[in-house]
Amino acid sequence: MPSLIKNLEERGFIYQISDPDxxxxxxxxxTSCYAGFDPSAGSLTIGHLIPIIGLMHMQxxxxxxxxxxxxxxxxxxxxxxxxQERSLLSIETLRQNEAAVKKQLSKFLDFDSKTCGALLVNxxxxxxNYKYLDFLRDIGKHFSVNAMIAKESxxxxxxxxxxxxxxxxxxxxxxxxxxxxHLWKTYGCRIQIGGSDQWGNITAGIDLNRRLGGEQLYGIxxxxxxxxxxxxxxxSEGNAIWLDENLxxxxxxxxxxxxxxxxxVVRFLKLYTFLSMKDINDLEKCLEHEPEKxxxxxxxxxxxxxxxxxxxxLRAAESATRVLFGDEPIKNFDDDTLKAxxxxxxxxxxxxxxxxxxxxLVELCVVSGFCKSKGExxxxxxxxxxxxxxxxxxxxxxxxxxxQLASKSILILRSGKKRYFLIHxxx
RNA sequence: GGGGAGAUACCCAAGUGGCCAAAGGGAGCAGACUGUAAAUCUGUUGGCAACUGCCUUCGGAGGUUCGAAUCCUCCUCUCCCCA
Numbered sequence: 001m002p003s004l005i006k007n008l009e010e011r012g013f014i015y016q017i018s019d020p021d022x023x024x025x026x027x028x029x030x031t032s033c034y035a036g037f038d039p040s041a042g043s044l045t046i047g048h049l050i051p052i053i054g055l056m057h058m059q060x061x062x063x064x065x066x067x068x069x070x071x072x073x074x075x076x077x078x079x080x081x082x083x084q085e086r087s088l089l090s091i092e093t094l095r096q097n098e099a100a101v102k103k104q105l106s107k108f109l110d111f112d113s114k115t116c117g118a119l120l121v122n123x124x125x126x127x128x129n130y131k132y133l134d135f136l137r138d139i140g141k142h143f144s145v146n147a148m149i150a151k152e153s154x155x156x157x158x159x160x161x162x163x164x165x166x167x168x169x170x171x172x173x174x175x176x177x178x179x180x181x182h183l184w185k186t187y188g189c190r191i192q193i194g195g196s197d198q199w200g201n202i203t204a205g206i207d208l209n210r211r212l213g214g215e216q217l218y219g220i221x222x223x224x225x226x227x228x229x230x231x232x233x234x235x236s237e238g239n240a241i242w243l244d245e246n247l248x249x250x251x252x253x254x255x256x257x258x259x260x261x262x263x264x265v266v267r268f269l270k271l272y273t274f275l276s277m278k279d280i281n282d283l284e285k286c287l288e289h290e291p292e293k294x295x296x297x298x299x300x301x302x303x304x305x306x307x308x309x310x311x312x313x314l315r316a317a318e319s320a321t322r323v324l325f326g327d328e329p330i331k332n333f334d335d336d337t338l339k340a341x342x343x344x345x346x347x348x349x350x351x352x353x354x355x356x357x358x359x360x361l362v363e364l365c366v367v368s369g370f371c372k373s374k375g376e377x378x379x380x381x382x383x384x385x386x387x388x389x390x391x392x393x394x395x396x397x398x399x400x401x402x403x404q405l406a407s408k409s410i411l412i413l414r415s416g417k418k419r420y421f422l423i424h425x426x427x
Numbered sequence: 428g429g430g431g432a433g434a435u436a437c438c439c440a441a442g443u444g445g446c447c448a449a450a451g452g453g454a455g456c457a458g459a460c461u462g463u464a465a466a467u468c469u470g471u472u473g474g475c476a477a478c479u480g481c482c483u484u485c486g487g488a489g490g491u492u493c494g495a496a497u498c499c500u501c502c503u504c505u506c507c508c509c510a
Contacts, residue, residue, distance in 0.1 A: 262464050292462040325463060385457040416457060
């Protein structure tokens with residue numbers, strides 16, 4: 001059984017470690033480990049899954065995970081990785097996001113373990129009512145501006161002549177540093193993990209704790225996860241892949257991973273699943289010898305979907321996939337089945353009577369909003385890229401009548417291989 | 428304050444009186460090949476109509492001209508150099 005750090009290293013989690021002794025420290029100690037989550041949106045994305053899974057690994061090897069929702073830090077805005085000042089979110093939005101993020105995090109961690117049950121806390125609780133003057137005296141005094149402006153996140157903004165940085169964002173690192181100190185003092189938390197852009201904030205916390213006479217703290221950062229074609233992970237056609245099933249249906253999440261590039265899939269298996277290294281190596285061999293089976297992609301998609309949406313979500317995603325990639329004409333379905341399968345698909349609602357005398361395919365594409373103009377629709381159709389209920393139609397003036405319905409009131413358009421669109425008819 | 432350069436379609440960027448709905452590249456979208464991968468190749472990317480037709484578009488407003496993205500005037504903005 002490799003050590004926790006070796007294991008994380010092997011799985012590609014580790015970009016930087018603040019102190020090489022962390023490994024030996026963990027051999028003989030169990031501690032708590034925290035990761036912070038910024039409530040800047042109403043849901044986390046699969047990018048956030050990395051620190052979440054990091055916490056899970058920590059818990060699996062007997063350390064208490066602490067997930068911190070940034071109710072306080074979110075009010076300030078982290079300059080890390082941002083090349084311009086952020087606009088502040090309203091307090092209501094922030095509180096809503098906090099609640100949503102908290103709910104999501106709670107799904108991944110085990111709170112019932114007797115020895116290392118997870119904690120879910122909000123840094124607003126220990127920062128919100130700290131008096132400004134007291135904070136400056138107690139905490140601010142330990143920060144050297146010289147060191148603060150040397151941090152990468154600040155330096156970039158100071159060097160950029162037209163962007164600059166506000167005092168508010170400049171102060172951010174102090175708040176996050178204080179979090180780390182607070183969590184050490186309150187829960188004995190010795191480790192903070194985060195994305196590589198968090199390095200400066202993490203080391204600020206380590207320094208602060210030392211100045212305040214606390215124990216040695218440790219930090220680990222994860223690499224920025226990019227796909228082989230150079231995109232940041234978690235974007236599908238420019239849309240984020242959210243963990244909230246109302247924002248990103250399980251099927252879409254499943255598809256994102258099943259379409260993973262060969263060059264990425266092994267790396268993702270290590271990061272995003274809890275499969276043993278042996279299983280992953282087996283899948284890698286399979287990828288090498290029989291890439292067309294796409295066994296590795298399938299397992300990856302299954303594991304991640306199960307982790308995020310449970311068995312039920314996985315089943316829904318798989319049944320949708322069977323219909324969508326089955327190549328069979330979609331015919332004689334019932335409305336509810338199709339609605340379930342295509343729940344995430346963009347849709348339009350049209351009055352049923354447009355089909356009574358029929359409508360040309362071009363026309364339908366435009367009035368439903370599937371295509372922006374008739375020219376675009378015509379191009380798509382004549383180039384062979386349009387499918388109606390999985391059947392290719394190349395004649396722009398093909399008449400669509402109620403005979404073309406896939407179910408009682410649904411018609412399915414598709415452009416290319418993957419872009420589906422639903423037309424619902426209402427009476 | 429003085430001087431110079433520039434603003435073209437989603438982005439970069441050619442075009443400097445008609446042959447310009449506007450080269451080229453990127454990106455996008457489709458097709459072929461495939462494994463729902465990658466790479467490659469092909470087509471396509473203002474709107475309407477559809478056998479060569481019409482309308483809108485080259486920072487904004489005017490003007491010159493039979494005719495302008497292209498020339499002139501004013502305005503707005505961006506960049507550079509000198510104070």
